[in-house]
Amino acid sequence: MELNREWENLSCLHIGRLPARASYIPYESAMTARTGKRGRSPHVQTLNGNWKFRYYRSVREVDSHFYETETDVSGWDDLIVPSCWQTNGYDQLHYTNVNYPIPYDPPFVPDDNPAGTYVRDFNLPEAWTKKQTRIVFEGVNACFYLWVNGRFVGYSQGSRIPAEFDLTPFVAAGRNRLAVLVLKWCDGTYLEDQDVWRFSGIYRDVYLLSRDNTHIRDVFNQPLLSDDLSEGKLRSEIETTGSLTIQAELRDPAGKLIGQKEAQIDGKGAMELDVPQPQLWNAEQPRLYELILTAGQEVLRFRVGFKKVEITDGIFRINGRAVKLKGVNRHDSHPELGQTIPVNHMIADLKLMKRHNINTIRTSHYPNDPKFLDLCDEFGFYIIDEADLECHGVTRTGELEAGAFHKLSNNPDWKEAFVERAVRMVERDKNHASVIIWSMGNESGYGDNHIAMAEWTKARDASRLVHYEGADPRYYSNSDTSCLDLDSRMYPSVKEIERYALDENSTKPLFLCEYSHAMGNGPGDLQDYWNVIYRYPKLMGGCVWEWCDHGIAAETPDGQRYYAYGGDFGDQPNDRNFCIDGLVFPDRRPHTGLLELKQVIAPVLIEAEDVAQGRFRVLNRYDFSNLSHLAVSWKLEQEGDVLQQGRSGLLTAAPGETEIISLPYDLTVAQEEGTGPLTLTCSVRQQLDTPWAEEGYEIAFYQFELPGATSALAHEKLQSEEYAGFMTIDEQDGMLTVRGFDFEHVFDLKKGMPQQVSKHGVPLLASLARFNIWRAPMDNDMNIRKEWEAAGLDHAAMKVYRSHWEQKPDASVEIHVDFSLASYIFEPFVRGNAVWTVGVSGEIQLKVHAEVRENLPFLPRFGLELTMPKGTEEIEYYGYGPHESYIDKRASVRKGKYLLSVDDMFENYVMPQETGSRYGTEWAIASTVQGMGLKFTAAQPFSFQALHYTAEDLTAAQHTYELKRRPETIVTLDYQMSGTGSGSCGPQLAEPYRFTEKSFDFELTIQPIFKEEE
Structure with a gap:
């Protein structure tokens, strides 16, 4: 076997490969062509299936005769094609983001270049020999050599773009042998440094075509x-x-x-x-x-x-209408198959996107399978089709050399390799209606080679726009960006995009190709972005990073299933869980962040015109559709109980227009039904089935507080002199016991906290209560976490300076505690005074005044943590739900009364972190299934959390299987918690969502209850 190391030769991008063309399949009739099934064409023969395979740690070890027809491969392994060989137990599963997996020495790669040899025997019908035979490889990573019947056919590189060869001179009727040598690395590896697991092999379809001699x-x-x-x-x-x-x-x-x-x-x-x-x-x-x-x-x-895609007066338009791109970035990713994506998996992704009001996909950062674009044409998505080009790892050389990021993009030796990647993408996908923008790759610097790509693309296809974020003029102000139609940004703040919109010198529309990093518990800033995007025509929208968590399905030795990430397979270098950054889990279960996105970008907005008269404005935010396919169902509730409900007629507003609807609820009747706030929920629902959702599916919802609502906090149990007569107080060794008619509470005066709360002899605390300022860091806390830990916030402990108690004339007992929260080395973070008042009916009222030390970063939270006994599994609350919410992540939750289990409160993120809090809770009950527990109310709505894990448990665990579920229930009642943001890659948490108060007061009431007696 004579190889000339084409994989390190920039002047050789292929040998024998046919010129790029549009993706299509020849059929024998229009009827079979309409099926879209390749197998129904007599001109197609699939080569998918079992191949003989042998893996080598280095290409230097490959049997030099493996491709010869007489070579015995019966003892080789069997490997399904298409597949990634790493997901089948060969080589190293490896995740890295920016860093190259090889030394930076372009165009050279390591001599120990892993290789896979593939052999497949196939039969060719006699009729095919009278025509031309082609072979198409739709995706091979990273480069490959091809032999047929022992004869060399060609070589190709470019991992995510098809390679087609003419096999006519090499095949004969009957049995033929195909042999392929795939190398893990080539000079193209320097252009394929995307933020992905590094997979190898024949991972997309392979098939033969029989073509007429003239075709x-x-x-x-x-x-x-x-x-x-x-x-x-x-x-x-x-x-x-x-x-x-x-x-x-x-x-x-x-x-x-x-x-x-x-x-x-x-x-x-x-x-x-x-x-x-x-x-x-x-x-x-x-x-x-x-x-x-x-x-x-x-x-x-x-x-x-x-369709017509254009920019007029700095505004992005499709078919003459200004359009907002409500998108996501999507990688090819499957938890078991890697980058081999079945069609049904693609369809599941697209249906899920449609159900969540997404209209745009950026194929980050390479062309997706051509079948995916067929589906996007049919389902209706705007596609930013991105060239298979990223050389992000070049930035690592920047510490040694100025301007290093542009080394490849400005190097004329790489020009042909750059341009070819645009050519092959455009030629393949040029007939797809869904493609509206060509993207010249991602994070590869910017220079003459990109300009050449863009100029070729515009000359070839003037009907679409050309994009490349790497030409951001903030970084490369001396570069010529006239070849690009858009300005593009990654992770700007809301203030930055508003400044752009107001800048008269900015004449191009702004596209946020990546924003609102969805890693872990987030993103928490979507509503703020879209408030501004909707306000300014020059802002055309953007794509959230990103669609899915790229976890690899794995199993511990004792059989616990989990999703693995970088470093879990000994891979170096790695970027740990930075691949776990999506809106959905690897198995496509939605994160709460996807529910948030759905509501924020909803195509219908309802606002109050006159709540008392039941009049509401409905704004149609569709770009082309009227609202005739939708109707509004409504219900009027009082503390979660439905009082009235109904449905509006069909909506009629044209795109961009507003209509007024009237809802026939009767407030006078509602107000006579009882006390508590009145909440109106309007649900916008489909009236017919669609390919992605059933009739009645909710597109969006809106809630309104109605006049005459009263506070839900007015339900206090009346105290009486009869109860007061049962109050007794006993102090021994610093433990204060307060007994009443049906309760017994114990306070540890030395530690300043309740040790036990009980009713009818049932203990309702499992251990000492505590104040807590720490939360398990979210992925979006990764930067502020360093400040929190440097300040010692993760080790805060309570110091009691003094405590004393007194009995009041009404027989209630007050316990006064002066305290601080501090960590070793550091001055106290918080100094405060807590007053605990035990009423004659057993309720405990807490009033805290706290002062926060200056020169601290903003606090994660401040709240009271209670550990409730085993069996405390039922959670009932009135507030926002049914899923988690935070001060900046609550557009997708609705006010109501919820009955959940403690496990229901938990969002099991791939990387454990803060989870499950409910922002704006008005009251909550944590109890056994028999209703024995504690009810919590406060003067103002509070954040409420009930889990089987402490903040420390969640902080320490790196994977879900490392979490050890406690039998007790950990309840946290927060005065305030900082927001989620998207700081794992985006801007730091916005000021309004930081817990920055230096002086605050917090009031809370804890009531032991048996729910059936209430």
Whole structure:
């Protein structure tokens, strides 16, 4: 085997590979073409399935005769193609973000370059030998050599773009042998440094094509529209391998034939079909025409979407309307299969996105499987199609050399490699209606090579926009960005994007290609971003980073399943759990962050016009659809009890317009029903089934507090002289016991806290209460966490300076405690006074006044933590739910009365962290299933949490399997908790969401109860 180390030769990007073309499959009839099933075409033969495989730690160890037809491979392993060899037990599972996995020495890679040899025997029908035989590899990482029947066919690199070869001279009727050598690294590795697990192998489909000797090689369908969009024309530029008669038929989205034509094309030509009054394609109404091209024995089918993408007056528009891109970044990722993505998995992703009001996908940071774009055309998504280009690791050399990030993008030796990645992406995907923007890659510096990519792209396809965030003028002010149509930013603050919108010198629309980092418990700043995005036309929206957690399904030796991340397989260098940064778990269960995004970007907004009269404004935020497919159902509740409910008629507002609806509730009747706040919930629901959701599915909801509502805190048990007569007090060895009619409470005067609370002899505390300022750091706390720990906040302990008690004339008992919270080395963080008052009915009222030390970072939280006994499993509360919420992450929760288990309160993040708090709680009860427990109320709404883990448990654990579920229930009642933000990669937590108060007062009431007696 003679290899010339093409994998380290920049002048050799391929050998024998055919020029890039549009993705399509030849069929024998329009009927079979419409199925979209490759296996139904007699011109296609799949090579997916079992291949013989052998893995080598180094290409130098590869058997030099493995590709020869007489080589015995019967003893080799079996490996399914497509697949990633790392997910099948070979090589090293490895996650790294910025750092290259190899020494930075372009174009060279390590000599011990892991390799996989693949062999597959296949049969070729006799009829195929009378035509041309092609082979298509849709994705091979990172480069490969190909032999057929012992003869060398070619070489290719570029991991996420197809490679096609002509096998006609190499195959014969009957049995043939295919041999492939795949290398893990090549010079292209320097251009494929994406933030992903580093997978290798033949991971996308492989198939043979039988082509007529003279056939259509390529098609570029260009839907053209008049300025007023009332007239259309489909221009199909066609390339053939010789003179060919071609028949074209065009059908409208309903299947009606609207045009046909025949033309003789020899080499290159074009066919045009008129489309009067075209039905336009957009993400809300993905209307697709069908173009059938028949030539010889082959039928090609293309779906065509008529749309116009443009920028006018600095505003991004589709079909003449200003559009907001409500998007996510999406990697190819599967918890078991790596980057091999089944079609049903793609469909599940897209349905889930549709259900959560997402209309845009950035294919970060490479072209996705072509089948994925077929689905996006059909379901209706705007696609930012991104070239397979990222050389982020170059930044690591910046410590030694100024301007290092641009070393490859400015190096003319790499120009062809850069440009080819744009060419192959554009040529493959140019016929997809969903693609609205071409992206020239990600985080690769900016220089002449990017400019060459962009200029080629604009020359080839003027119908779409060109994007590249790396040309951000804040960093590269001397660079020419005239080839780019958009300004783009990663993780700017809300203030930054507003400044851009107001800057008259900024003439391009701004696209947030990455914002609101969704890692762990977050993101917590979505509403703030969208308040500004909606306000300014120049802001075109953006894509949250990112769609899914890239965890690898794993199992501990004792059988506990979990999701692994960087470093869990001994991989170096690694970026630990930075791949666990999505809106959904690896198995696609939504995080609460996805629910937040759904509500924030909802296409319908309801605002109060006159609540007393039941009049509300409904704003249609769809770009193209009226609201006739939606209706509003409503219910009027009093502390969670439904008093009245109904449904509005169908909505009618046109895109961007507002209508007034009237809801026929009767406030006078509602106010007579009882005490407590009145809450109106309006739910916007689908009226018909769609491909992604059933009739009645909720698109968005809105809640309103109605006039005449009274406080839910007015339910205090009446005290009486009869109860007062049972009060007794006993102090022994610093333990104060207060007994009443049906309770006995014990306070530790030395530690300043309740030791035991009981009712009817049932103990309701399992250990001493404590004040807590620490929370298990969220991923979004990763930067402020360093300040918190440096200040000692993670080891805060309580000091009691003095405590004393007295009995009041009404027989209640007051315990006064002067305290501080401090850690070793440091001055106290908080100094305060706590007054505990035990009433004659057993309730305990806590009043805290606290002063926070200057020169501290903002606090994670301040609250009271109670450990309740085993069996405290039932949680009932009135507040926001049903899932977790925080001061800056609460658009997706609604006020109501909830009955949950303690386990229901827990969001089991892949990396354990702060979880499960309920912002704005008005009252809560933690009890046994028999209703024996504690009720909590406060003068103002508070944050409430009930878990089987302490903050310290969650802080210490690095994986879910490391969490040891306590039988007790840990209840935390917070005066305030800081927000979540998106600081794991985005800006630090916004000021309004930080707990920065230096002096505060907190009041709380704890009432022992048996719920059935209440």
